[in-house]
Amino acid sequence: MRRGVKTGIVGGVFAAMVGAAGYGAYNLYDGLTGSGTAAAKPIATGPPTATEVRDTAKEFLKDWATGQLTKAAQLTNDAVVATTALNDYETKTAVSAVKLTPGTPVGRKVPFEVTATLSYQGKKSTWTYDSALTVTRGLTTGRALVDWKASVVHPELTQGENLETGQGETPTVDILDRDGKSMDVADFPSLTDVFTQLQTRYGAKLGGKPGIETWINPNDGTGEAGKTLHFLTKGKGAKLRTTLDSGIQAAAEKAVKKRAKSSAVALQASTGKILAIANNPSTGFNTALQGQLAPGSTMKIITASTLLEKGLASPSEPLACPATVNYNQGQIFHNSEHTSNLQATFAGDFASSCNTAFISLTGRISDSALTTEARDVFGIGPEWNTGVSTFDGSVPGGSGDEKAAEMIGQGKIEMNPLNMASIAATARTGYFHQPVIVDPDLIDGSIAKSSRALNSTAAQQLRTMMHLTATSGTAAPAMRGVSGTYVGAKTGSAEVGGQEKPNGWLTAYRDDVAAAGVVQEGGHGVDSAGPIVAAILKAS
Structure with a gap:
């Protein structure tokens, strides 16, 4: 199905360990490993330094790219939510491999390029897009941490949203004007909603078949799939001639x-x-x-x-x-x-x-x-x-x-x-x-x-x-x-x-x-x- 059920927060034991918002994770980790020195360390204050920004972003992206998702999440200021989001990205989005390339930091913000390999039902596709993260200082630990936002995973995600890959609900439809000329919504933005309606209403009727897509699951309570961001396969497109004049x-x-x-x-x-x-x-x-x-x-x-x-x-x-x-x-x-x-x-x-x-x-x-x-x-x-x-x-x-x-x-x-x-x-x-x-x-x-x-x-x-x-x-x-x-x-x-x-x-x-x-x-x-x-x- 095109839309999936949102997964819950990972195991209760882990949630208890990282604590609310993950701010205490560093001290607790030191205590468990026997160092016993965390409490004695002075807690840093003020904005992260340029070195902290660069090193934190580099470590977070490395752990994410190598599949060490729990470790990557502990480098954020909301480890529980970040763990869920990173796991969803790997499983629900069908990401089999991801390469994350950091760019030059601008203040506390670090842009990075995402090159993800998506694998679904024997179909593979490479998806490249740009994202960014911001480094902040933990409120209780003083550590430099990634300020967790859903947009770290993809810039179009907002709080409570995630990505999913699966069979599309509607076929791809090539919208034609009255003279048979193909019309691209990028050239005619006012027709965005109109084209979506036409695709939904007439795609299957005209013999089209849906492809495999990656879309946003919006946080609007409707359960309906949102905007499609990537196609692994386009499916079988249908052609629909409209009365529009380009x-x-x-x-x-x-x-x-x-x-x-x-x-x-x-x-x-x-x-x-x-x-x-x-x-x-x-x-x-x-x-x-x-x-x-x-x-x-x-x-x-x-x-x-x-x-x-x-x-x-x-x-x-x-x-x-x-x-x-x-x-x-x-x-x-x-x-x-x-x-x-x-x-x-x-x-x-x-x-x-x-x-x-x-x-x-x-x-x-x-x-x-x-x-x-x-x-x-x-x-x-x-x-x-x-x-x-x-x-x-x-x-x-x-x-x-x-x-x-x-x-x-x-x-x-x-x-x-x-x-x-x-x-x-x-x-x-x-x-x-x-x-x-x-x-x-x-x-x-x-x-x-x-x-x-x-x-x-x-x-x-x-x-x-x-x-x-x-x-x-x-x-x-x-x-x-x-x-x-x-x-x-x-x-x-x-x-x-x-x-x-x-x-x-x-x-x-x-x-x-x-x-x-x-x-x-x-x-x-x-x-x-x-x-x-x-x-x-x-x-x-």
């Missing part, structure tokens, strides 16, 4: 690096195929696919669609944009810059992202209208099966202030860049295509569908308003230079309690590519998410 993915990765806490997704509008996924930071929570954030005024795409389809608004309709407004004597809403334009039209309000104009129309629709439009036309509501884990958007609906807030993408509405890119794609084509990252035939479960297309008249009106937004509205500064037969956009700034600045959003399309981005605490969407989305569209 060029667009590279552009997305580069774009998000320019803004902290940024995420973006690109889709093929006519199919829903995912072309790029990017996050900064590139590891950790995948906000691009799983974020649950208020989308701000990008939600006005769905709000406008609802009003247009029901004939409750038209682009040329005069609709004032006052500085403030409330709905049914409730919460007072304002525009992001406290601006006003009493001569505006509905199309102008959309392009300028006027909150108050949209709030003023709240009474024209039912409490469930936005929820229904989001589900029936834009596919937000049903569970998506994209091929990887995603959050699929939520428009819960409501009455009073909640209903008014949802008109402008606040309240309890939750979205992420994947959802917003899909919404822009539906606005572009008039049809919802559930996003996917692999061939739908590989995906377990049904692909979500909407119950109907966007009304053709409303679809044309919506595209006209999104084009106006991209060319002369709030998105224009970011979309300058994005050209195509069909170009449209919508900005958003979503206020979040406790944040000094709102989250900045932009979703847009250029011909058959739709993209969306968010920068948390980024401020205005055009300034923060805008350049990210524009860079992705220009690369498409």
Whole structure:
């Protein structure tokens, strides 16, 4: 099995001899051998000398390399834990021989090179990596001792973790882009988690077989194997063609690096195929696919669609944009810059992202209208099966202030860049295509569908308003230079309690590519998410 059971501390007799943390081991050893002189020796204080650092490290590494693991552990300030760790390294990691080459000490720290020979089920491999140790002075003995840390064994280990070698759980998978080009996670770090999911879900299904690996057993209580550090054998690799586009993915990765806490997704509008996924930071929570954030005024795409389809608004309709407004004597809403334009039209309000104009129309629709439009036309509501884990958007609906807030993408509405890119794609084509990252035939479960297309008249009106937004509205500064037969956009700034600045959003399309981005605490969407989305569209 890939994960093993952690071994316990070695024999109780030894544990009793070395004592807690191993600090008294030296005096006890002298007493047992009859020297009787340890107590009379003056106890050294202060940092270890350069000679002590060099000699202690040299002796420790020599004992470890020659298999004298108990002796090596007694040269540390935590002999019990060190003994367990060194024994685990030899047995659980299947190390048959190890060469440890010390480098030049830097203060109390001594780097060293590890060359380990691993032998497992008749397979052998040489594994070379760099590690380091630090020499300290024992608290009770005054001896120069190795300050024991799990990272001495391997620099990526933390307290309570160890290494293990065995049969891998999942086959090696060569991830290909939509053109058949191999994609390396080292080149696309935002895809680390995505690639892991794809390997786990589809490797065996595609005929791959796992190899023999060395991995970290994390100290997280899950019992699940952690990061693989070395392969003895690669196994039989499977090839998985995805919908990703290497060029667009590279552009997305580069774009998000320019803004902290940024995420973006690109889709093929006519199919829903995912072309790029990017996050900064590139590891950790995948906000691009799983974020649950208020989308701000990008939600006005769905709000406008609802009003247009029901004939409750038209682009040329005069609709004032006052500085403030409330709905049914409730919460007072304002525009992001406290601006006003009493001569505006509905199309102008959309392009300028006027909150108050949209709030003023709240009474024209039912409490469930936005929820229904989001589900029936834009596919937000049903569970998506994209091929990887995603959050699929939520428009819960409501009455009073909640209903008014949802008109402008606040309240309890939750979205992420994947959802917003899909919404822009539906606005572009008039049809919802559930996003996917692999061939739908590989995906377990049904692909979500909407119950109907966007009304053709409303679809044309919506595209006209999104084009106006991209060319002369709030998105224009970011979309300058994005050209195509069909170009449209919508900005958003979503206020979040406790944040000094709102989250900045932009979703847009250029011909058959739709993209969306968010920068948390980024401020205005055009300034923060805008350049990210524009860079992705220009690369498409």
